[in-house]
Amino acid sequence: MTRNPAPLAISATALLGLTALALTLRPVVGTRVVRSRPPVHIRMIDPGAAIRAARRMNRAAGVIAAAVLADSSIEHYRGSFHNKAMIAPLVIASLSLAASVHGNADKRSTAHRVRDGIYAAAALTGLIGTCFHIFNIGKKSGGFSWQNLFYSAPIGAPAALILSGTMGFLAERVRDTTPGVAPIIAGVSAGRAVAAATSLGLLGTASEAALLHFRGAYHDPFMYLPVTIPPVTAALIGNAAFGRARERRPMTRFWLRFTALLGFAGSGFHAIGIARNMGGWRNWRQNLLNGPPLPAPPSFTGLALAGLAALGLMEDHPDD
Amino acid sequence: MTDRYPGYDVLARRWTESWNETTRQVIDQRLAVPREPRFFSATEWRTLSAVCDRIVPQPKDRPPVPLPAYVDQKMADGLLDGYRYAQMPPQGEAWQRGLAALDAAAKEAHGGPFHGLSAEQQDGLLRRMQQGNLIGKAWGGMPCKLFFEHRVLPDITHAYYAHPIAWNEIGFGGPASPRGYVRMGLDRRDPWEAVEAALGEGTDTRRKNNHGG
Numbered sequence: 001m002t003r004n005p006a007p008l009a010i011s012a013t014a015l016l017g018l019t020a021l022a023l024t025l026r027p028v029v030g031t032r033v034v035r036s037r038p039p040v041h042i043r044m045i046d047p048g049a050a051i052r053a054a055r056r057m058n059r060a061a062g063v064i065a066a067a068v069l070a071d072s073s074i075e076h077y078r079g080s081f082h083n084k085a086m087i088a089p090l091v092i093a094s095l096s097l098a099a100s101v102h103g104n105a106d107k108r109s110t111a112h113r114v115r116d117g118i119y120a121a122a123a124l125t126g127l128i129g130t131c132f133h134i135f136n137i138g139k140k141s142g143g144f145s146w147q148n149l150f151y152s153a154p155i156g157a158p159a160a161l162i163l164s165g166t167m168g169f170l171a172e173r174v175r176d177t178t179p180g181v182a183p184i185i186a187g188v189s190a191g192r193a194v195a196a197a198t199s200l201g202l203l204g205t206a207s208e209a210a211l212l213h214f215r216g217a218y219h220d221p222f223m224y225l226p227v228t229i230p231p232v233t234a235a236l237i238g239n240a241a242f243g244r245a246r247e248r249r250p251m252t253r254f255w256l257r258f259t260a261l262l263g264f265a266g267s268g269f270h271a272i273g274i275a276r277n278m279g280g281w282r283n284w285r286q287n288l289l290n291g292p293p294l295p296a297p298p299s300f301t302g303l304a305l306a307g308l309a310a311l312g313l314m315e316d317h318p319d320d
Numbered sequence: 321m322t323d324r325y326p327g328y329d330v331l332a333r334r335w336t337e338s339w340n341e342t343t344r345q346v347i348d349q350r351l352a353v354p355r356e357p358r359f360f361s362a363t364e365w366r367t368l369s370a371v372c373d374r375i376v377p378q379p380k381d382r383p384p385v386p387l388p389a390y391v392d393q394k395m396a397d398g399l400l401d402g403y404r405y406a407q408m409p410p411q412g413e414a415w416q417r418g419l420a421a422l423d424a425a426a427k428e429a430h431g432g433p434f435h436g437l438s439a440e441q442q443d444g445l446l447r448r449m450q451q452g453n454l455i456g457k458a459w460g461g462m463p464c465k466l467f468f469e470h471r472v473l474p475d476i477t478h479a480y481y482a483h484p485i486a487w488n489e490i491g492f493g494g495p496a497s498p499r500g501y502v503r504m505g506l507d508r509r510d511p512w513e514a515v516e517a518a519l520g521e522g523t524d525t526r527r528k529n530n531h532g533g
Binding site: 078079080082282283285286290 | 337499501502510511
């Protein structure tokens with residue numbers, strides 16, 4: 001038998017989670033005056049720009065939280081809430097969703113302590129959940145085999161909660177900026193930080209789709225979309241994160257929007273997949289659990305929204 | 321007999337999403353199997369019925385699963401297993417020869433037909449068949465042990481568990497068509513499956529089973 005490559009995937013996902021967490025936990029320099037000498041390119045910074053970006057990110061965090069809430073409700077109900085901790089993602093994703101709705105309505109330029117706490121708790125819960133799912137797979141007979149990776153609790157699902165919490169937490173950092181000053185996160189421009197987080201998140205989510213669509217033998221050609229489109233988008237937004245400032249990026253924006261659309265379209269495709277199971281939607285009590293996960297794809301939408309917020313941040317606050 | 325799935329009736333699923341039109345037709349056909357032989361002679365039928373009563377004795381407080389009728393149907397319709405031991409004739413012939421040989425052995429040992437014997441006498445003969453000790457010309461070279469193991473036991477027990485009454489006893493949901501199973505793990509149960517009674521939980525189980533589907 002060949003050595004199984006699963007641990008690699010696990011470590012990649014774990015790395016993603018840790019990186020995301022590191023982004024949230026590193027000491028944060030809330031705001032700072034950007035430059036002592038005036039920038040060469042004189043450009044008025046829109047005082048509302050940071051709040052606008054923060055609210056966009058609240059929406060991104062909210063969309064991911066909603067996807068996690070629906071997905072974990074269905075899947076953990078399927079697991080009969082066998083372990084009491086399986087209720088945790090339902091509670092924390094609901095809170096993250098509520099914090100996002102609140103943040104979206106909030107036009108103030110200071111971080112909200114409760115929202116901050118909720119978002120940090122969501123990221124932490126996601127991290128613990130990811131570790132727990134990995135631990136569960138390792139515990140099964142066969143360990144980290146393809147069989148167990150395919151059919152055990154998915155690694156990528158709790159990682160989505162990390163992303164929701166991270167995006168929300170970053171939203172609070174962006175918001176907590178003196179109006180007219182460029183938001184900074186952990187010493188780098190907020191736009192770049194969010195863009196990097198988005199890129200990582202897209203790659204992780206695409207890996208999850210790749211694993212599960214491979215399990216589904218790519219029986220429908222549309223199943224290739226989430227493993228081809230988001231990686232391109234991840235590359236583009238990753239390039240934006242590390243590339244030159246003050247660059248118009250219409251291509252990146254287009255792919256982000258396309259990915260956002262893809263997230264919703266994915267749910268549509270999954271609805272068709274459920275209909276194709278025996279008994280179709282009339283047998284929803286079985287097929288909603290047995291068929292492709294209806295609420296999983298909008299995670300891509302949430303991430304794309306975060307990417308669009310990052311692009312907006314970088315355009316509003318170029319850091320050179 | 322203890323009722324392990326109190327209040328559970330698999331036929332109550334008939335109009336739920338668990339079954340569709342095809343399922344209903346299949347179950348209807350199975351319940352409508354004629355109670356008279358189409359394949360066996362009257363004598364063979366009486367012997368077969370007596371054998372079925374000893375292999376799967378059934379409680380008197382409910383209608384029996386029509387075991388001889390199902391065995392007869394399998395022979396009449398030629399529903400084959402897909403394989404056959406070389407020492408055995410085709411299934412219908414095996415049954416006819418085996419039943420005749422059993423009757424002959426009954427007459428030889430007890431002076432009467434098999435179906436007229438006491439339960440103990442019948443069991444004694446069946447046990448000798450199981451052990452390979454029923455010998456006679458009537459077997460025509462077919463080993464009685466093989467007949468017991470590969471015709472008597474499977475044909476009768478399979479017939480028993482093909483019937484909804486037996487499904488109720490074991491909490492089986494019948495054909496998984498269209499609704500099947502989602503929670504496959506040990507000791508997990510889908511909400512539409514039968515609820516097994518735990519000690520002291522009878523009433524609650526009965527209530528849950530009446531709401532299943």
